[in-house]
């Protein structure tokens with residue numbers, strides 16, 4: 001009697017992190033490279049409903065890092081603009097998780113080093129972001145069931 005040899009096919013799918021970067025200072029809502037009164041004005045307009053900030057502009061508008069964009073974030077920008085407080089609000093780390101060219105939603109993305117740890121999940125476009133990240137070098141680990149974990153490093157200046 002021959003023994004059957006079972007072959008277990010293992011499908012290995014790689015998660016790719018092609019667009020991970022540290023960019024766009026928190027506080028610089030219009031993305032012109034400076035944090036000034038105009039950025040505060042944009043936040044106030046958003047707060048009263050005249051405009052709607054979205055994407056990186058919305059993330060960068062939350063200078064207090066409390067998840068809300070409101071008048072207090074504008075106050076922090078004005079204080080930094082006149083020199084009362086530091087304008088170092090941290091950086092935005094963002095990227096996209098793909099399987100080849102297909103965006104991977106629902107992947108868990110962890111950003112960490114010895115002093116910092118944050119976790120998020122990719123959206124339907126495979127996009128993730130971490131706001132107000134202090135300067136330093138970090139590991140980014142992305143994982144999802146059925147995929148092989150991927151790790152890379154990112155430096156926030």
Ligand SMILES: [Ca+2]
Pocket residue numbers: 027028029030031032033034035036038039
């Ligand atoms: Ca600006």
Ligand SMILES: [Ca+2]
Pocket residue numbers: 061062063064065066067068069070072073
């Ligand atoms: Ca805020």
